[in-house]
Amino acid sequence: AQKVTQAQTEISVVEKEDVTLDCVYETRDTTYYLFWYKQPPSGELVFLIRRNSFDEQNEISGRYSWNFQKSTSSFNFTITASQVVDSAVYFCALSEEGSSNTGKLIFGQGTTLQVKP
Amino acid sequence: NAGVMQNPRHLVRRRGQEARLRCSPMKGHSHVYWYRQLPEEGLKFMVYLQKENIIDESGMPKERFSAEFPKEGPSILRIQQVVRGDSAAYFCASSRGDLYEQYFGPGTRLTVT
Numbered sequence: 438a439q440k441v442t443q444a445q446t447e448i449s450v451v452e453k454e455d456v457t458l459d460c461v462y463e464t465r466d467t468t469y470y471l472f473w474y475k476q477p478p479s480g481e482l483v484f485l486i487r488r489n490s491f492d493e494q495n496e497i498s499g500r501y502s503w504n505f506q507k508s509t510s511s512f513n514f515t516i517t518a519s520q521v522v523d524s525a526v527y528f529c530a531l532s533e534e535g536s537s538n539t540g541k542l543i544f545g546q547g548t549t550l551q552v553k554p
Numbered sequence: 555n556a557g558v559m560q561n562p563r564h565l566v567r568r569r570g571q572e573a574r575l576r577c578s579p580m581k582g583h584s585h586v587y588w589y590r591q592l593p594e595e596g597l598k599f600m601v602y603l604q605k606e607n608i609i610d611e612s613g614m615p616k617e618r619f620s621a622e623f624p625k626e627g628p629s630i631l632r633i634q635q636v637v638r639g640d641s642a643a644y645f646c647a648s649s650r651g652d653l654y655e656q657y658f659g660p661g662t663r664l665t666v667t
Contacts, residue, residue, distance in 0.1 A: 470653055480661055481659075528596070534653060539609050540585070540651070541599040541610060541612075542647075542656060547596055
């Protein structure tokens with residue numbers, strides 16, 4: 438069965454520190470997609486990244502970077518030089534391609550990141 | 555360049571009333587997903603629709619909940635005879651295909667008193 442685990446419930450850092458949010462997933466499919474979303478205090482969900490299971494290259498976007506490792510079923514997210522505006526709940530999610538799957542997202546429980554000034 | 559629109563943003567209903575939540579997908583998107591975020595819980599899939607078709611409703615409660623996405627107009631999530639346990643944030647997301655990124659609306663926060 439598919440499952441996403443974000444073991445860190447809450448993380449608190451001081452501004453300018455680097456922080457890594459962990460995500461571990463379980464799936465039987467060979468083709469699947471992984472996502473990260475940000476939910477700031479205002480409540481909306483902001484799409485950050487989508488990665489397919491055949492692309493293990495790490496990705497960097499500004500201060501954000503993602504480390505995808507199939508060997509450990511992990512898709513970790515690092516924020517470099519964190520800022521107060523990064524304070525939010527971050528969700529990792531999985532979508533499988535199998536015939537019975539329709540793109541629905543399986544979310545982890547979320548990690549609440551607090552960045553203090 | 556409008557994103558996914560949901561209304562109302564906040565909805566208060568008394569127990570036993572009906573709640574109707576609306577979702578207009580992004581322009582060019584014909585796939586709509588509904589998710590529910592209960593207090594202290596993560597986001598859970600409810601239903602996936604394309605125009606005039608329910609594709610996957612495996613996450614919908616068996617009773618009182620229904621969804622539609624008519625040929626014209628927004629997708630609607632309907633909750634009949636609401637109970638306190640229905641209080642949650644309901645998010646709609648749209649995409650251009652099954653496995654593409656889903657873009658979320660701002661959510662509707664339903665409070666049942």
